[in-house]
Amino acid sequence: MLGFILRRLLIIIPMALLVVSVTWALIRIAPGSFYSNEKTLPPAIEANIKRKYGLDKPWYQQYFLMISNVVRGDFGDSLKYQGESVNDIIKRHLPYSATIGALAYLVALMVGLSAGIVASIRQNSGFDYGSMATAMLGLSVPNFVLGPILVLVFALGVYWLPPARWGGMSNLILPVLTLAAIYMAYIARLTRAGMLEVMRSDYIRTARAKGLSETSVLLRHGIRGGLIPVVSYTGPALAGLLAGTVVVEKVFAIPGLGNIFIQSVLNRDEPLTLGIVAFLSILIMVFNLIVDISYGILDPRIRYD
Amino acid sequence: MDKNGSILSVNDLKTYFQTEDGMVKAVDGISFKLEKGETLGIVGESGSGKSVTNLSVMRLIPEPPGKIVGGEIIFDGVDVRKLSIDEVRKIRGRRIAMIFQDPMTSLNPFLKISTQLMEVTRLHLGHTKEQAYQHAIKMLKTVGIPDPESRINNYPHEFSGGMRQRVMIAMALSCDPELLIADEPTTALDVTIQAQILELIKDLKARMGTSVILITHDLGVVAGMTEKIIVMYAGKVFEQARTKELFASPANPYTKGLLKSVPDPAHEQGKELYQIPGLPPDVAHLPVGCPFQERCYRVEDICRREFPPFVQINEGHHSLCHFAKEVYAESNATTLEEQI
Numbered sequence: 001m002l003g004f005i006l007r008r009l010l011i012i013i014p015m016a017l018l019v020v021s022v023t024w025a026l027i028r029i030a031p032g033s034f035y036s037n038e039k040t041l042p043p044a045i046e047a048n049i050k051r052k053y054g055l056d057k058p059w060y061q062q063y064f065l066m067i068s069n070v071v072r073g074d075f076g077d078s079l080k081y082q083g084e085s086v087n088d089i090i091k092r093h094l095p096y097s098a099t100i101g102a103l104a105y106l107v108a109l110m111v112g113l114s115a116g117i118v119a120s121i122r123q124n125s126g127f128d129y130g131s132m133a134t135a136m137l138g139l140s141v142p143n144f145v146l147g148p149i150l151v152l153v154f155a156l157g158v159y160w161l162p163p164a165r166w167g168g169m170s171n172l173i174l175p176v177l178t179l180a181a182i183y184m185a186y187i188a189r190l191t192r193a194g195m196l197e198v199m200r201s202d203y204i205r206t207a208r209a210k211g212l213s214e215t216s217v218l219l220r221h222g223i224r225g226g227l228i229p230v231v232s233y234t235g236p237a238l239a240g241l242l243a244g245t246v247v248v249e250k251v252f253a254i255p256g257l258g259n260i261f262i263q264s265v266l267n268r269d270e271p272l273t274l275g276i277v278a279f280l281s282i283l284i285m286v287f288n289l290i291v292d293i294s295y296g297i298l299d300p301r302i303r304y305d
Numbered sequence: 306m307d308k309n310g311s312i313l314s315v316n317d318l319k320t321y322f323q324t325e326d327g328m329v330k331a332v333d334g335i336s337f338k339l340e341k342g343e344t345l346g347i348v349g350e351s352g353s354g355k356s357v358t359n360l361s362v363m364r365l366i367p368e369p370p371g372k373i374v375g376g377e378i379i380f381d382g383v384d385v386r387k388l389s390i391d392e393v394r395k396i397r398g399r400r401i402a403m404i405f406q407d408p409m410t411s412l413n414p415f416l417k418i419s420t421q422l423m424e425v426t427r428l429h430l431g432h433t434k435e436q437a438y439q440h441a442i443k444m445l446k447t448v449g450i451p452d453p454e455s456r457i458n459n460y461p462h463e464f465s466g467g468m469r470q471r472v473m474i475a476m477a478l479s480c481d482p483e484l485l486i487a488d489e490p491t492t493a494l495d496v497t498i499q500a501q502i503l504e505l506i507k508d509l510k511a512r513m514g515t516s517v518i519l520i521t522h523d524l525g526v527v528a529g530m531t532e533k534i535i536v537m538y539a540g541k542v543f544e545q546a547r548t549k550e551l552f553a554s555p556a557n558p559y560t561k562g563l564l565k566s567v568p569d570p571a572h573e574q575g576k577e578l579y580q581i582p583g584l585p586p587d588v589a590h591l592p593v594g595c596p597f598q599e600r601c602y603r604v605e606d607i608c609r610r611e612f613p614p615f616v617q618i619n620e621g622h623h624s625l626c627h628f629a630k631e632v633y634a635e636s637n638a639t640t641l642e643e644q645i
Contacts (some may be wrong), residue, residue, distance in 0.1 A: 011557070127508060150498045154482070194415050201410065202366075202405060202407060202409060202410040203411055203412055203413040203414070205365060205405070205411070206403075206405060206411045206412065206473075206476075207413065208365055208397070209363060209365060209397055209401055209402070209403045209405075210397065210398035210428070210476070211394045211395065211396070211397035211398035211425070211428060211429060212394070212398075212424065212428065213394060214425075220416075220424070221413050221415075221416070224415040225414075225415060297415070298415070299415060300414070300415065300417075300460040300462070301414055301460070301462045
């Protein structure tokens with residue numbers, strides 16, 4: 001088990017470097033650069049700046065310089081935000097995204113699990129059809145459509161909630177809902193399917209034959225097996241959640257990591273883009289590792305070796 | 306126990322399933338009696354309604370699509386059908402226990418053996434954690450699991466198939482039930498293990514005085530274990546007799562076919578094994594007349610027109626056939642080899 005975790009942690013390093021390298025290459029291949037905008041600098045000044053950032057060297061030297069900086073955990077300074085290090089920028093904007101993301105997944109889990117379990121117990125009931133139809137809707141409507149609709153109704157229609165920006169609890173409701181919708185829907189459907197399958201299995205019949213009440217059958221015997229699909233989905237879901245915040249932060253004008261990420265790409269702010277990409281890729285790999293470890297806790301048949 | 310000493314008496318039980326293909330009469334008018342301490346064998350091919358009969362006794366039929374639509378299930382003088390589900394739960398696992406066919410899937414793979422064993426006695430016998438734990442170890446010892454003190458903390462996947470079935474038996478017998486229903490307890494096991502498990506059930510039955518219903522499609526299994534046998538086909542009882550009589554003089558062509566299909570290495574070496582021609586019928590679309598007509602070696606016109614009567618051959622021996630008496634006479638006149 002410990003060996004497994006150690007191996008998986010070690011493999012994150014080359015993976016992250018690969019992701020950073022590909023991103024770096026993509027930025028370089030794309031036409032234009034940070035300095036190519038309508039405001040042209042005098043050639044001497046531009047040459048000076050480029051020398052400062054090492055941009056006058058041949059590309060392979062720049063690449064190795066970049067890699068050696070990344071390995072040391074130092075992404076350098078942002079090109080756009082003068083004198084601010086990439087690490088500081090990430091640190092400053094991460095809490096916004098983390099708050100929205102964590103709340104959204106929590107809401108998605110709570111609503112999705114309860115809806116899925118109830119739908120599976122009352123299969124083919126009105127609740128089952130109703131919740132699954134809603135879930136289908138939630139899956140089909142993209143968050144950049146759902147967000148503005150929620151704003152139209154709850155902020156500009158009935159004036160219950162603020163339409164955008166960071167602030168108190170009320171500012172959180174709409175972005176969290178927008179972000180959570182699709183995961184809520186997916187988790188509800190996964191839970192329902194998983195529970196239906198497990199509750200038909202032989203060991204559930206055994207549990208019933210022992211005289212256990214339907215509640216103990218469900219909670220002691222059913223739920224663990226039924227939730228395994230939800231756990232496997234958590235890995236990709238958390239990754240998607242990070243991507244989702246990019247859109248939601250844009251829609252609700254929240255100064256989170258996603259918003260900064262888009263800005264950095266549009267600004268051709270190479271160090272900042274690379275820093276965020278490296279950070280997010282490591283985060284996703286750590287999430288996946290946590291998911292794999294929790295499998296083993298849920299299902300004793302899974303061995304790590 | 307009612308006056309005549311029956312622990313279980315099933316009368317005209319009907320369990321139907323609503324499917325897209327129409328109404329499936331999985332069990333259609335089954336009656337039998339089980340005396341205290343007796344072992345009853347229920348045999349038949351897959352889909353003949355053996356398991357559904359016994360799941361009905363435990364009220365474990367998934368509903369919908371299934372439903373017990375008629376009949377009585379009198380367990381110790383009380384009609385199980387009339388009880389509330391809470392009262393049925395007090396019987397399940399406490400007074401009637403079940404062992405299932407596949408020990409690989411019948412134990413919960415996510416829970417330790419100890420948890421699964423302890424929850425029965427804690428529920429029904431009001432054991433404390435410690436009592437339940439000691440009782441579980443005792444039960445594992447009873448069913449012949451070596452080193453139960455350490456094995457009790459294992460998960461099901463750490464046991465072999467035979468050992469898992471022993472755990473199932475230990476679980477079923479932990480509350481000392483009056484009736485044990487064993488639904489094909491050896492089908493999923495190796496032949497050598499089969500013999501061990503059957504021997505174990507036989508031994509425990511003798512020691513604990515439990516009544517047993519043994520469901521199987523293997524006539525060899527029931528021969529040495531049971532006092533009475535019911536032969537089921539297409540949801541009906543085709544023949545019912547004491548075990549000795551059924552093997553010596555079967556009064557139904559279907560029973561004869563089943564008996565002849567049992568391999569006999571002593572006398573039939575080199576010969577092709579007999580099998581009943583055709584397949585069990587689709588219970589949703591039974592033909593008019595006898596359900597066995599398509600596969601019967603002595604089918605006549607009347608079999609295609611009229612449903613056969615349940616003929617009494619003698620005390621405790623019945624057969625569902627237009628020619629029950631003739632078949633019985635044949636059986637007594639000749640050996641099985643010469644017929645069919």
